[in-house]
Amino acid sequence: MVRLPSIQIIGAQKAGTSAVAKWLFDSGYCRPLVFDDEPLYYSKEAHFFDIDWNYNLGLDYYASRFRDDELPALDATPDTLTFAQRVRDTYELAEDNQVNKLAVIVILRDPVFRELSLYNHMAYACRNFDQSELSDWHRQVARSDGTIMTFNEFVHEVTMPALATNEAQDLGKGRSSRHGLYANHLKEWFRLFNRNQILVLSYDELCTAPKRVQDRIQRFLGRAISGSLQEKINSNDSHEKVLTPSTEARECIESIMKPHNERLYHLLEENPGPSMEQRPFPRFHFLCHALVPFIDGGKGMPKMYDSYFNDQLAKQAATAIGKAVSAGKMNIQVEFPPVPNVEEVKFGTPLNQKFGKKIAPDLKMKYLPGSNLSRNLIAYSNVYWAKRFAGALKGGALGGKPVGVLSAEQVDFTDVKNMGDLSRSGKINTDKARKEGRNGEAIICINPGGEETWPRLVSAHGQPNCPFVVMNNSYSTSYDLGNKKGFEEAYYLKRISKGFVFRSFPGPWEAYLEKPDGTVELLESYKTKPKLREAAELTRWRSKVAKIRAIPPRLIDEEALFDSKKLNDVLLPDGCHVDTNNGKLFRHITAILYLTDNTPDACSFGGGTTFPLAKPWIEGDNNENDDALRISATRLLERNVQHTKGDTDQSANSDGRRLEMAGVDAFNRDHANDALHNNVGLGVRVMPQAGRLIFFHNINDDGMSDATSFHGGEELISIVTDHQSDMLPKNKEYTGFFKEISIKSFSNLDGFTECAADARRWTKQAYYNERLDC
Ligand SMILES: Nc1ncnc2c1ncn2[C@@H]1O[C@H](COP(=O)(O)OS(=O)(=O)O)[C@@H](OP(=O)(O)O)[C@H]1O
Numbered sequence: 001m002v003r004l005p006s007i008q009i010i011g012a013q014k015a016g017t018s019a020v021a022k023w024l025f026d027s028g029y030c031r032p033l034v035f036d037d038e039p040l041y042y043s044k045e046a047h048f049f050d051i052d053w054n055y056n057l058g059l060d061y062y063a064s065r066f067r068d069d070e071l072p073a074l075d076a077t078p079d080t081l082t083f084a085q086r087v088r089d090t091y092e093l094a095e096d097n098q099v100n101k102l103a104v105i106v107i108l109r110d111p112v113f114r115e116l117s118l119y120n121h122m123a124y125a126c127r128n129f130d131q132s133e134l135s136d137w138h139r140q141v142a143r144s145d146g147t148i149m150t151f152n153e154f155v156h157e158v159t160m161p162a163l164a165t166n167e168a169q170d171l172g173k174g175r176s177s178r179h180g181l182y183a184n185h186l187k188e189w190f191r192l193f194n195r196n197q198i199l200v201l202s203y204d205e206l207c208t209a210p211k212r213v214q215d216r217i218q219r220f221l222g223r224a225i226s227g228s229l230q231e232k233i234n235s236n237d238s239h240e241k242v243l244t245p246s247t248e249a250r251e252c253i254e255s256i257m258k259p260h261n262e263r264l265y266h267l268l269e270e271n272p273g274p275s276m277e278q279r280p281f282p283r284f285h286f287l288c289h290a291l292v293p294f295i296d297g298g299k300g301m302p303k304m305y306d307s308y309f310n311d312q313l314a315k316q317a318a319t320a321i322g323k324a325v326s327a328g329k330m331n332i333q334v335e336f337p338p339v340p341n342v343e344e345v346k347f348g349t350p351l352n353q354k355f356g357k358k359i360a361p362d363l364k365m366k367y368l369p370g371s372n373l374s375r376n377l378i379a380y381s382n383v384y385w386a387k388r389f390a391g392a393l394k395g396g397a398l399g400g401k402p403v404g405v406l407s408a409e410q411v412d413f414t415d416v417k418n419m420g421d422l423s424r425s426g427k428i429n430t431d432k433a434r435k436e437g438r439n440g441e442a443i444i445c446i447n448p449g450g451e452e453t454w455p456r457l458v459s460a461h462g463q464p465n466c467p468f469v470v471m472n473n474s475y476s477t478s479y480d481l482g483n484k485k486g487f488e489e490a491y492y493l494k495r496i497s498k499g500f501v502f503r504s505f506p507g508p509w510e511a512y513l514e515k516p517d518g519t520v521e522l523l524e525s526y527k528t529k530p531k532l533r534e535a536a537e538l539t540r541w542r543s544k545v546a547k548i549r550a551i552p553p554r555l556i557d558e559e560a561l562f563d564s565k566k567l568n569d570v571l572l573p574d575g576c577h578v579d580t581n582n583g584k585l586f587r588h589i590t591a592i593l594y595l596t597d598n599t600p601d602a603c604s605f606g607g608g609t610t611f612p613l614a615k616p617w618i619e620g621d622n623n624e625n626d627d628a629l630r631i632s633a634t635r636l637l638e639r640n641v642q643h644t645k646g647d648t649d650q651s652a653n654s655d656g657r658r659l660e661m662a663g664v665d666a667f668n669r670d671h672a673n674d675a676l677h678n679n680v681g682l683g684v685r686v687m688p689q690a691g692r693l694i695f696f697h698n699i700n701d702d703g704m705s706d707a708t709s710f711h712g713g714e715e716l717i718s719i720v721t722d723h724q725s726d727m728l729p730k731n732k733e734y735t736g737f738f739k740e741i742s743i744k745s746f747s748n749l750d751g752f753t754e755c756a757a758d759a760r761r762w763t764k765q766a767y768y769n770e771r772l773d774c
Contacts, residue, residue, distance in 0.1 A: 499539030703753030
């Protein structure tokens with residue numbers, strides 16, 4: 001039996017067919033075979049019905065493209081849209097009633113933007129492909145001298161003449177433009193096939209709610225399909241890409257398309273499709289996202305810091321804002337560092353200067369030392385960003401809604417000679433700004449302050465059912481991610497310890513680790529907004545572990561490793577302590593004899609004994625101990641706290657915590673092999689080696705606990721998965737000795753002090769001098 005594809009994705013060309021097809025192919029649908037010398041896209045599009053040569057080779061030839069096994073096959077040739085009759089004829093020839101079993105999927109995109117996408121596709125090919133790879137189809141955008149037409153020219157030279165012909169005429173040049181006459185084509189399909197065999201999808205929905213489209217397709221095909229449709233495919237993100245049509249080009253195409261669109265809506269109403277189809281079909285509204293069609297610069301976090309300069313950040317954020325507005329979100333938060341180095345903005349870092357120079361021409365300002373722009377770089381950068389996002393709030397090219405920008409920052413709007421799509425500007429919370437509000441106006445509010453004031457700002461400056469964007473608030477009063485006022489965090493990029501939290505509507509919240517080379521790695525994707533603490537601990541922890549062992553973070557076996565995500569707690573579970581027998585000052589010296597070798601290797605780390613306040617032995621080095629740390633240690637002892645875990649204040653900056661962190665720092669430095677070589681000062685770490693003995697004094701010359709003797713025992717931690725566990729050094733073993741000052745040897749405190757000093761002198765002479773001598 002000749003077996004034909006059970007699914008045809010028939011178009012429309014440039015309406016996301018590749019994305020849908022990829023999802024289906026990836027889930028197991030059989031793709032067309034590519035025959036010799038054919039381009040690779042044949043593995044998605046068999047081009048049987050639209051190319052006469054292929055069509056004339058007949059049914060068996062077409063069927064031979066699809067492996068004859070049990071898998072259902074799919075052909076996603078977007079040109080098939082205009083060949084309903086050929087499809088009917090071909091399937092009728094096939095046995096087993098295949099003609100009535102065929103499932104047809106068609107996606108419809110606003111014809112103006114479809115045309116623009118088509119133009120961008122061909123222009124990209126002409127600019128970048130080898131001449132031998134170009135066909136006449138691509139060359140439709142080329143002028144006679146080989147240069148590339150503008151989109152306006154293309155519309156006049158190619159689109160309009162093609163749309164004005166009737167279908168019987170030669171449709172070579174501009175034939176693709178006629179694909180946008182959807183009503184004409186669908187009428188044929190509805191005539192030739194049962195309407196329930198055809199699923200009509202909206203490209204707008206594909207952009208704004210891909211999951212819903214996914215669900216419609218699954219219900220249409222009657223099976224669950226693995227994977228997800230979110231991936232952006234076949235989008236060219238070149239800088240030359242034309243993102244929006246000029247008003248002239250748009251009006252030109254519309255002059256012909258508008259009545260066709262009306263016919264389409266009517267046709268779809270008159271011919272209801274299968275139950276899972278969207279009804280009524282959404283009109284092509286120049287939705288905001290259509291204005292910024294998939295220009296988001298890629299999935300995931302923008303590249304630091306290139307994205308400030310190559311427009312990735314601007315495009316991504318504008319896309320996310322557009323999508324949020326399209327999805328009906330009116331109160332929106334947008335938050336990201338407005339300049340590359342926010343913290344150092346006062347110091348004019350090279351990156352900030354470069355960014356200042358980039359935005360100056362856009363604002364028609366000068367970036368010179370002492371100029372308003374350089375002195376208030378953040379404030380003016382935010383105006384630059386507001387300009388970049390205004391398009392996404394305008395309500396589409398036809399909507400042309402006003403977009404006002406209000407700022408609470410040091411910005412003189414008269415300096416900005418080019419406000420782009422922003423229709424007005426003003427100061428937040430001023431009567432003037434309030435009075436100037438206009439019906440239907442979207443507002444971008446720059447750095448307005450604590451989120452408790454936002455609802456009031458919306459009442460003061462917002463317009464009913466219009467987007468209100470709070471942008472780049474310089475601080476958060478909730479000390480957490482995003483806001484608690486119900487503003488949709490449409491675009492959110494926050495630097496956290498060792499990484500970033502990122503969210504681009506409608507995507508998930510994500511935690512990224514920043515790696516030493518500046519690249520990032522996605523650590524976690526959260527279904528709902530995580531707590532700042534949760535994300536920060538994850539990145540901090542992974543960064544440390546990755547740094548320690550240079551192991552890619554994703555290979556670290558968390559189950560085995562983490563009881564807690566805090567390195568301090570994991571590495572130094574008992575914190576640091578002094579050996580004073582809980583403040584009873586008789587013990588004056590401790591010795592530790594190690595019984596195992598625990599040299600760190602690829603499978604484990606930790607295991608050392610760390611003395612955060614001790615100085616490495618470096619001859620001729622007179623550096624004093626780190627005062628702040630010594631003060632912390634001394635303060636603990638004055639408070640009678642001998643164990644850092646016993647410090648009632650467990651906040652990050654408490655004395656106990658500081659000592660523990662210093663212990664972990666010594667561990668990190670040691671790992672980086674800096675401690676001894678670079679004379680970094682404090683912190684000595686001793687690794688177990690069977691037979692190695694160390695000793696240290698517990699009491700200073702005054703007979704009091706020696707603050708510098710605070711130390712901690714590191715856990716020995718395995719960091720690889722089970723299959724390597726045979727190689728792991730499993731134990732750390734040692735034995736401890738100590739010597740006390742005999743109670744018989746003194747009668748009062750002074751006597752004790754003297755005995756303690758004597759004992760120290762003795763060890764110093766017996767051992768240190770010996771060591772110096774040798
Ligand atoms: N997942 C998803 N959702 C929505 N839109 C998407 C998606 N993936 C790709 N695209 C955009 O679809 C355009 C390409 O469409 P096609 O793949 O049908 O093109 S083709 O006819 O097969 O050449 C092209 O549009 P433009 O970017 O406007 O050119 C793609 O960016």
